[in-house]
Every structure is written in C-alpha cells, then in structure tokens.
Amino acid sequence: MSVLLQSTPDHLIPVESPPQHLSLDSTLEELALHECYVDISSQGAKVMQILNDNPLLPGVILTQNNHFVGVLSRRKILEHMSQIYSVELFSRRPIASLYHFAEREVFCYPSHTLIVMAARRSLQRPPDLLYEPILVEVAPEKYHLLDVHQLLIAQSHIHQLTTQLLHEQTRSQMMQTEKMSSLGRMVAGVAHEFRNPVNCINGNMGFLGNYVQDLLDLVEAYGAEHPDSEVITELKDELEFEFLKEDLQKILQTVRESAGRLTKIVGSLHGFSHMGDERYESANLEIHLENTLLILNNRLKGGITLKKNYGQIPEIYCSSGQLNQVFMNLIGNAIDAVEDVRQVGKEPIICLTTQQLDDNWVSIVIEDNGSGIPEEIQTRIFESFFTTKPAGKGTGLGLAISH
Known part of the structure; x- marks a missing residue:
C-alpha cells in the first residue's frame, strides 16, 4: 500500500492512495506520488525525523516563501548525514546548508507524461542521478515526488500487460486466419x-x-x-x-x-x-x-x-x-x-x-x-x-x- 504525504506547517498527514489499473496509456498521475514540502530554513534534524517517520518517502521538496527551491532525496540526505561530524554539522543548521552542499540536477515532468516515456527518460540520466526521485508537476507551481523504483515497477507491469495483449492479439489473428x-x-x-x-x-x-x-x-x-x-x-x-x-x-x-x-x-x-x-x-x-x-x-x-x-x-x-x-x-x-x-x-x-x-x-x-x-x-x-x-x-x- 502506497502512502501520500501532505504537509502542513506542523506535521505530515498520511493519506492512503488506492492501487490503479495501469495500461500503455497510463500517466504519472496514476502512480503513488509523495507531497512533502519543507521550508529551506527548517533544521536538518526535522528533515531527518520526517524521513524516519515515513520510510516510503523518497525525499523532500524544499521551498522558500512558498516558492519551489529544489529537491533533496533521501539517498543524498542519508549519504551526507552518515559521514563523520555530519550530524553535528547539519542537524542544528537550516537544511539549506545541506542542500547547497548536495544539490543535484532535478528532472521534472508534467503529471500527464506517459509512464513508459518517463521511465525511458529516467534510465537515460547520468549514473549518479539514476536513483534520484523524479519531480512531477501536478499543477502550476505545485509539485509531488515520485520514487524512481515505483516508476520502474509500473513500467515493468505495463510491459508485461502489453506482452500479454500482443500474445492475445496474435492468437486471435491466428484463429481468424484459420477460420x-x-x-x-x-x-x-x-x-x-x-x-x-x-x-x-x-x-x-x-x-x-x-x-x-x-x-x-x-x-x-x-x-x-x-x-x-x-x-x-x-x-x-x-x-x-x-x-x-x-x-x-x-x-x-x-x-x-x-x-x-x-x-x-x-x-x-x-x-x-x-x-x-x-x-x-x-x-x-x-x-x-x-x-x-x-x-x-x-x-x-x-x-x-x-x-x-x-x-x-x-x-x-x-x-x-x-x-x-x-x-x-x-x-x-x-x-x-x-x-x-x-x-x-x-x-x-x-x-x-x-x-x-x-x-x-x-x-x-x-x-x-x-x-x-x-x-x-x-x-x-x-x-x-x-x-x-x-x-x-x-x-x-x-x-x-x-x-
């Protein structure tokens, strides 16, 4: 079961997202997307607590005065926090300091992008960005995060369905030819x-x-x-x-x-x-x-x-x-x-x-x-x-x- 996280000034509210039936025409909006906004002035310890409380969250979306700034992935946060003296260095400071240290290129797609298209483009990213979450624009100035692992699972499911459909069509064609x-x-x-x-x-x-x-x-x-x-x-x-x-x-x-x-x-x-x-x-x-x-x-x-x-x-x-x-x-x-x-x-x-x-x-x-x-x-x-x-x-x- 996937979890959708909606942020408020004080806490995060988990909302269950029902499973969707995927097809070749399915888009990113049909997948489990994560909405977690954190102001760039928030302390690093608060961000670590958010990640600990929500293990499915692929990262956080950073904002400043309610405007989008960037994305910090769980992978990059844990990677830098696990280094010597990093906890003391970043936990009591604004997350902006860690973001400027670990800033990475963000791949953003509209929510109506086909899953198969997004998966192909995601796999074409440089190796160091391959597992970074994808930013999905669900509305103007409104973004959600998509775990790339979930994207690849969805793409694999669509590939399986397409193969099955092709097999059924081929079988139907063979039956019609025999008729x-x-x-x-x-x-x-x-x-x-x-x-x-x-x-x-x-x-x-x-x-x-x-x-x-x-x-x-x-x-x-x-x-x-x-x-x-x-x-x-x-x-x-x-x-x-x-x-x-x-x-x-x-x-x-x-x-x-x-x-x-x-x-x-x-x-x-x-x-x-x-x-x-x-x-x-x-x-x-x-x-x-x-x-x-x-x-x-x-x-x-x-x-x-x-x-x-x-x-x-x-x-x-x-x-x-x-x-x-x-x-x-x-x-x-x-x-x-x-x-x-x-x-x-x-x-x-x-x-x-x-x-x-x-x-x-x-x-x-x-x-x-x-x-x-x-x-x-x-x-x-x-x-x-x-x-x-x-x-x-x-x-x-x-x-x-x-x-």
Missing part, C-alpha cells in the same frame, strides 16, 4: 460443385438456341407449304405462335445472361476461396475489386450509387487472397456507413478510385459519403475487437485484419 482458411476450403468446394452444372448450361446454350431456331424454321416452312390447313392455323392461334416465337428468344437471351453471371460468381467465389492463402502472384487489382463488388452485389442493390474511377494500373505482385479480404472488409464498412445517409434523405454514394502514383506505388481509394469516423476514436480503429456497431452486427476484426 478464413477453413471457410476458403469450403467455398472452393462449393464453387467447384457449381462450376460443373454452370459450364454445362453455358456449353449447351449455343446448341439450344440453334435447335430452337431450326424448329421455328421448320414450323414456318410447314405452314408455307400448307397455307390452307385449318388445323395448323387453329393450333397457331391457340398457342399464340407469334408471341411464343418472340418471347422464346427473350427467354433464351435471359438464360444466357444468367448463366454468364453464374460463371462470374463462381469465378469470384473461387478467387475468394484463397483469402487465407498467402501465396504471392501477379494480379490485376481491378478484377479483384470487381469480384468483391459481385460478391457484395446483394447489399449494393438498395439504392447505393457506385462510382468507379479506374485508372491504368499495372498488375501487382501481391497476395491476392489477402487483398480480397481487405477489399471485402473496407467496402463492407462503406456499405454500413452509407446506410445512415439514406435514413436522412441523402443519396448514398461509394466511390472506388485506382491510380498509379509512380513506378513503385499504386493507390486504391475507397470513399463513402457517410458520417465519417469520430476524431476521438480514430486512433483505435485498428484495435482487435474494437467496434462502434451494435452487438451482433460488428466483430471489431475487419479493420484489424485489413491493417
């Missing part, structure tokens, strides 16, 4: 099963169109040879032959387009089945963007305007599977963002822009006209499991995995 790999294998199997019947439909549509046209030509020729046949005339009227002939061509065209679309979807699924694959290969990024849009087409149907500003970019040697995952996450987030725009009567817009910047870099920009990311959380958007979406809608892994 995506398993999902990829399943999607690859489904895409393979779809591909055979789709290829069958595509391959036979040409023959089917030719056969239908041959049959129609035969019917026309038979009617031309027997124009007075009442049976043929009645049958044509009953079947609405002219409408049937026109509509049949439309149906065949619709089936062709649907089969072509199925082929594209199967190709996209096959590409996305390698999202967990880290193989590197030359890839056309615009094709991968189009495949992503095809997979997300069902979500894009609801009145979202999609603008494409594709520039001329070369093929890129990359992990296309991982980039597919990035495109899926970013465009999916853009769709979520513009859903709020529709609710206020604005037109939801998503814009994709590709551009070659120079010989070494290409740029892919995915923009939306949503409300944007609040400034106060922008530093956290790549944290695993951090999300502003309602429970069940967001996992907090999309941007983390993309990053």
